[in-house]
Amino acid sequence: MENKEVRLGGFGGQGVILAGMILGRAKSIFSNGYATLTQDFGPEARGGAASCAVILSDEPILYPNVFNPDVLLAMSQGAFDKYIADLKKGGILVIEEDLVNPGEVDPSITLFKCPATRFAEEIGRKIVLNIVMYGFLVAVTGLVSEEIARKGVEASIPKGTEKLNFAAFEKGYQYGIEQKAKLG
């Protein structure tokens, strides 16, 4: 696999950076691959917005910056507005559908929508919306396999929360598989 670059953005508190960490951890610890995660540490990252970029590769990664990601995961309108123009032509756009209105997107871009916050509330706790979104992201992009993705979750969550987090991952992953199938 050549380098795959992913940008994840949302509000502070949604857990978007944790989702990026889980993705990087899955790839670099549980497969033979490499991952580099960088965060925007601008003053804005101390307020409402949060974002990170993850590079996934089968070879060691040198250049750590991401300008034109292959995948954009937007969990807030602000993150969508800020990063949509950077998304590579032919890239994949993944949004939290109740929080982001993408309007007209470039026809080369494949759009996947997931009501992750609603799903998380159904599962019982809104806090796992990032895990729902992560499951969905992995399912629609195939960035890492389901098994490896799940190991990433397992290694990143506090003990005693496995049931809740795996339910969230499962929900997002299954919904992602369905959405992908719909697309043909």
Next chain:
Amino acid sequence: MKADPKRVLTGNHFMNGNHAAAEGAIAAGCTFAAGYPITPSTEIVESLAARFPKVGGMFVQMEDEIASSICLQGGVWSGRKAMTVTSGPGFSLMMEHIGLAAITETPCVFINVQRTGPSTGLPTKVGQADMMQARFGSHGDYGIIALAPSSPQECFDMTIDCFNLAEEYRTVVFLMSDEMTGHMLEKVVIPEANTIDLVERKFYTGTDKYLPYKPEANGIPLMSKAGMGHNYHITGLTHDERGYPVLTQEVQEVMMERLMGKIKNNVDKLTRVEEFMMEDADIVLVSYGISFRMAYRAMEMAREKGIKVGLLKMITCWPFPEKVITELAKKVKSMIMVELNYGQMYIEMDRFANAHCQTHLVGSACGEVHEPETILNQILEAAKK
């Protein structure tokens, strides 16, 4: 001696460079840190404050960096391995006590997670512009050792190296990290404790009167620690073997020859570099820390165009790898320093290379790492000449 398994977080981790540096310090046997948290180094002291109570150790948040840089030396004289962590403005405040550590030969580690300066500059952005300050920032002459990591893994490994070198040479050692390396998350492999070699402090165990600055055969005196029963004086004034101030030119000369000599006479032993694609290279990039990664990418791009480019990565920036640079300069057409400043290590490279080859700088105002294309352009320019 090997590391204590209780202090080593053996396993594969996905962690940032700052957390990795903290784990390196703990594994190295550091049990005391004093600091005043500052972006972008804060994660290190956060980590130490959280981990020390579990593994043995103490972190003290002082009122400022001046206090931190003297507090850690008290920790050292009580027998502990100690360090402090800072960035930019904090590093400037610590300069006076770096000189004190130098003249009192206090083994200690300073981690500087470099951001963009001068002054408060861009607190959250990357820089490498404190390289000369690390070497010459305090007044008077002295020698130090400085290592530059380019990944979270190296933050872990090199922090251990820093502690080992500090103990071996009784000197200040700097880990010259940077914002990007500190905040970047990558896989960090922390090995088994029994594979990590540590250098332990050598204490005076003789029965004669202890002379705290009487050198051993290697030029380095044995230490004592509070409670061992030795009465002695630690001073920033020029001192003799007893540690007492003797304010004469003769004593100053003896002291300085030894202070400078312990680094200067060991440059070859201390020098650590890595070479890439050097066999047929006629243009050589020289870089260190985070910039090494951009330089490597630029080298690959140039190789794709058929240009014979090699890369020298400096792991030790101080003492400067002067012999390596001069020997390389004799073999190649051009040497290009890639760094995030207006040419600090470039001055040194130029000094040791310009009699033999052309030298160039790909510098930066800091704030962001180099685009590999910018470096490639300089390679193309050099190739034309």
